[in-house]
Amino acid sequence: MDTPPQPHTADPAPAPGPRGAAFLLAQIGAHAAARFAEHIGHLGLVPADVGLLRMIATQPGRSQRALAEDLGVVPSRVVTLIDNLEGKDLVERRRSAEDRRNHELHLTAEGTRALGAVSRAAAAHEDALLAALDPEQRTLLSGLLARIATEQGLTPGVHPGYRSRG
Numbered sequence: 001m002d003t004p005p006q007p008h009t010a011d012p013a014p015a016p017g018p019r020g021a022a023f024l025l026a027q028i029g030a031h032a033a034a035r036f037a038e039h040i041g042h043l044g045l046v047p048a049d050v051g052l053l054r055m056i057a058t059q060p061g062r063s064q065r066a067l068a069e070d071l072g073v074v075p076s077r078v079v080t081l082i083d084n085l086e087g088k089d090l091v092e093r094r095r096s097a098e099d100r101r102n103h104e105l106h107l108t109a110e111g112t113r114a115l116g117a118v119s120r121a122a123a124a125h126e127d128a129l130l131a132a133l134d135p136e137q138r139t140l141l142s143g144l145l146a147r148i149a150t151e152q153g154l155t156p157g158v159h160p161g162y163r164s165r166g
Contacts, residue, residue: 032129039121043114044088050122051159052081053107053115056091058157061104063096071162072155090114 037047045053055067062070068078082105085091090111093103107115130138154160 028129032125035129036122036125039125040118043117043121045114045118047159048081048162049085049088049090050115050118051162052085053090053111053118055157056105057107057112057115060106061094063102063104064093065102067105070155071158073162077162085111 033047040047040050052067055070056062064078064082065075067082068075071078082091082093086093088110089108092106092108094106096102096104130141133141149156
């Protein structure tokens with residue numbers, strides 16, 4: 001018994017790869033985040049730690065509640081994050097002299113040293129990430145990205161990932 005010939009169907013064309021600035025921003029962002037984590041891993045820190053250390057260093061004495069507001073998270077989330085940094089002897093809580101119910105956050109001497117090491121690692125990371133660009137192009141890229149972040153309503157200096165962490 002002969003089987004009737006089957007009609008030939010062309011293999012569907014492969015779907016085009018993602019393209020466009022949004023995809024490239026996501027791709028480079030994920031790559032940059034992973035590489036940054038590698039650069040600071042030897043310090044016993046993760047990127048979320050670095051963001052908190054930086055925020056505390058720029059405003060010593062800030063309350064946990066104020067930090068929670070700046071991050072856009074519930075205060076109990078900040079308690080957990082600060083507990084971690086306090087356990088590493090990087091941050092200390094001090095009772096507020098003005099309101100004994102509040103804790104003020106300060107870097108310890110070790111926290112200040114760690115933040116200095118992070119700054120050096122971050123500079124090396126940025127140089128490696130942007131090696132394909134000359135100084136003028138780096139400045140232009142930073143300006144354009146800042147403009148996009150502002151238009152999107154992102155809080156300057158605050159990574160939106162704090163809101164999604166459990």
